[in-house]
Amino acid sequence: xxxxADQIFVLLQHWLVSFLPLALQQPAAVLxxxxxxxxxxxxxxxxxxxxxxxGLGRIQNRLGPNRVGPFGFMQPIADAxxxxxxxxxxxxxxxxxxxxxxxxxxxxxxxxxxxVLPVGRNMVLVDMDAGLLFFFAMGASTEVSVFMAGWSSxxxxxxxxxxxxxxxxxxxxxxxxxSSVAVVMITGSLSLTKIVEAQNQYTGIFPHWYIFxxxxxxxFVMYAIAATAETNRxxxxxxEGESELVAGYHxxxxxxxxxxxxxxxxxxxxxxxxxxxxxxxxxxxxxLSFLTFMPSWFWFFSKLMMSIFVFIWMRGTLPRLRQDxxxxxxxxxxxxxxxxxxxxxxxxxxxxxxxxxxxxxxxxLLAAYIIMGRVAMVRKHFGPRSYRYAE
Amino acid sequence: MLGEGILKGMAETAKNFAxxxxxxxxxxxxxxxxxRIAPAENARVFPFLVYDxxxxxxxxxxxxxxxxxxxxxxKCIYIDKSKDKKPDYVGKQQFYPTxxxxxxxxxxxxxxxxxxxxxEAIKMDTQFELATDDRxxxxxxxxxxxxxxxxxxxxxxxxxxxxxxxxxxxxxxKADAKAKAAQATAAKAAADAATxxxxxxxxxxxxxxxxxx
Numbered sequence: 001x002x003x004x005a006d007q008i009f010v011l012l013q014h015w016l017v018s019f020l021p022l023a024l025q026q027p028a029a030v031l032x033x034x035x036x037x038x039x040x041x042x043x044x045x046x047x048x049x050x051x052x053x054x055g056l057g058r059i060q061n062r063l064g065p066n067r068v069g070p071f072g073f074m075q076p077i078a079d080a081x082x083x084x085x086x087x088x089x090x091x092x093x094x095x096x097x098x099x100x101x102x103x104x105x106x107x108x109x110x111x112x113x114x115x116v117l118p119v120g121r122n123m124v125l126v127d128m129d130a131g132l133l134f135f136f137a138m139g140a141s142t143e144v145s146v147f148m149a150g151w152s153s154x155x156x157x158x159x160x161x162x163x164x165x166x167x168x169x170x171x172x173x174x175x176x177x178x179s180s181v182a183v184v185m186i187t188g189s190l191s192l193t194k195i196v197e198a199q200n201q202y203t204g205i206f207p208h209w210y211i212f213x214x215x216x217x218x219x220f221v222m223y224a225i226a227a228t229a230e231t232n233r234x235x236x237x238x239x240e241g242e243s244e245l246v247a248g249y250h251x252x253x254x255x256x257x258x259x260x261x262x263x264x265x266x267x268x269x270x271x272x273x274x275x276x277x278x279x280x281x282x283x284x285x286x287x288l289s290f291l292t293f294m295p296s297w298f299w300f301f302s303k304l305m306m307s308i309f310v311f312i313w314m315r316g317t318l319p320r321l322r323q324d325x326x327x328x329x330x331x332x333x334x335x336x337x338x339x340x341x342x343x344x345x346x347x348x349x350x351x352x353x354x355x356x357x358x359x360x361x362x363x364x365l366l367a368a369y370i371i372m373g374r375v376a377m378v379r380k381h382f383g384p385r386s387y388r389y390a391e
Numbered sequence: 392m393l394g395e396g397i398l399k400g401m402a403e404t405a406k407n408f409a410x411x412x413x414x415x416x417x418x419x420x421x422x423x424x425x426x427r428i429a430p431a432e433n434a435r436v437f438p439f440l441v442y443d444x445x446x447x448x449x450x451x452x453x454x455x456x457x458x459x460x461x462x463x464x465x466k467c468i469y470i471d472k473s474k475d476k477k478p479d480y481v482g483k484q485q486f487y488p489t490x491x492x493x494x495x496x497x498x499x500x501x502x503x504x505x506x507x508x509x510x511e512a513i514k515m516d517t518q519f520e521l522a523t524d525d526r527x528x529x530x531x532x533x534x535x536x537x538x539x540x541x542x543x544x545x546x547x548x549x550x551x552x553x554x555x556x557x558x559x560x561x562x563x564x565k566a567d568a569k570a571k572a573a574q575a576t577a578a579k580a581a582a583d584a585a586t587x588x589x590x591x592x593x594x595x596x597x598x599x600x601x602x603x604x
Binding site: 066316 | 403407
């Protein structure tokens with residue numbers, strides 16, 4: 001019974017496929033998986049938009065949307081109808097084909113990332129040996145779409161937004177990769193299913209998630225920072241910067257193309273949260289050993305929603321950074337710390353079991369954190385700002 | 392320590408998030424069409440015309456001097472002056488507007504008409520739900536739609552309205568006193584004239600009376 005619930009989607013797929021002739025079964029199974037991903041994640045996206053608006057409302061002591069349907073949960077449908085019926089404006093000087101391809105390319109690239117994410121036990125569309133590499137390759141190609149959008153619009157704001165986006169995404173891409181390299185070093189595999197299986201063990205009732213090790217915690221924090229920047233979420237939402245750049249690279253997009261950008265942004269957030277869950281939070285494994293009776297996909301999606309909630313929470317709290325602060329933070333703090341984390345991970349790997357490695361690794365990371373906070377990130381000038389050209 | 396401020400901020404927003412479910416006092420907004428917050432006393436939207444007494448047409452304070460029409464920056468006021476006259480609050484004979492239209496699609500709520508009006512006849516309204524599906528006729532308000540009673544004015548801008556009432560009462564008292572004094576002097580002069588030259592009094596007295604019309 002428990003196994004049935006756990007494998008319900010896999011069994012459903014097998015049952016549906018069994019009606020077809022043998023030659024067609026393999027492609028049909030893949031197609032069903034694709035349909036599942038293309039339906040489930042946009043549905044979560046729709047839920048996320050309404051949760052985000054309600055959550056932000058609550059954070060600002062407002063009610064948030066509550067008119068469409070019960071408690072406002074039909075709001076995404078109203079939004080979809082609105083964006084579908086809006087006029088699709090293409091600026092006369094824009095480069096038409098590129099302007100059209102940018103949002104499509106973005107959504108396609110983001111969807112590709114879900115192919116290698118294990119959303120439950122035996123629930124992965126393509127079990128690639130280099131799944132992590134594939135995921136990052138797909139994630140990096142979203143930058144092309146963003147730049148295509150900014151460039152083809154022929155709008156200064158769009159171009160500025162795209163420039164910022166590319167600078168930011170490339171800077172934080174480095175951190176994102178390096179922080180996951182630590183996981184690869186410990187697991188010894190780039191396969192995401194193997195990474196989850198390595199974490200799906202328990203000592204007593206506690207799981208072997210990588211976040212519960214010193215290097216894993218540091219890596220996770222760095223990963224979370226880089227993931228926030230990578231998905232252009234607040235406080236790193238400079239590419240959008242609606243108060244400075246109108247809306248950045250999607251200034252010149254309206255109607256359904258804008259909706260696609262929106263979808264792409266949220267799907268990127270979902271996929272990067274999914275990867276973070278897989279790498280550091282044990283993927284689909286249960287948080288305590290006696291909770292394993294719950295289906296694995298339930299755990300994956302609850303962890304995903306928790307990460308989304310943290311994203312929303314941060315958006316409701318933190319103000320946007322300035323461009324120089326963003327770059328300083330990436331290159332002067334996050335990157336050195338991630339490199340140190342790699343070193344600590346190696347130390348952890350070769351010090352063998354025991355309490356000693358816990359003490360040494362924690363001490364190094366904590367000391368580095370405090371020193372870096374004191375020295376590297378210190379503000380040199382306090383007091384009122386001086387303006388050279390004003391007055 | 393690095394990141395301390397972020398954690399403090401996150402705690403603050405978490406408090407708001409949880410608190411807004413628990414205590415209603417935290418919520419800063421109301422659900423508009425069902426619940427309303429009364430507009431602030433010095434809120435202003437578009438102008439309206441003040442009338443005294445019961446009948447809006449007879450009680451309009453406007454004397455069609457057309458100062459507001461001329462001063463209006465976007466030129467959204469249209470006034471037609473009457474041929475005949477009616478008495479104003481002092482009792483003086485004045486013209487009145489046969490047409491007084493304000494195009495609220497043009498009006499920019501600058502309040503200049505209110506400031507230039509010497510008769511306290513035009514004031515700013517707080518009514519903002521003026522959406523209509525008739526783009527042209529629906530947004531061109533006429534005399535009847537613009538006329539609102541002095542009581543209504545007291546309701547929406549109490550302080551300002553009492554000041555205006557006090558000023559008008561003072562002016563009326565002054566005018567009354569002046570009229571009384573003028574009457575007294577006229578009566579005295581007439582009496583003097585009557586005592587001085589009794590015989591040719593009737594033709595000379597009739598003449599100025601006729602000239603006043």
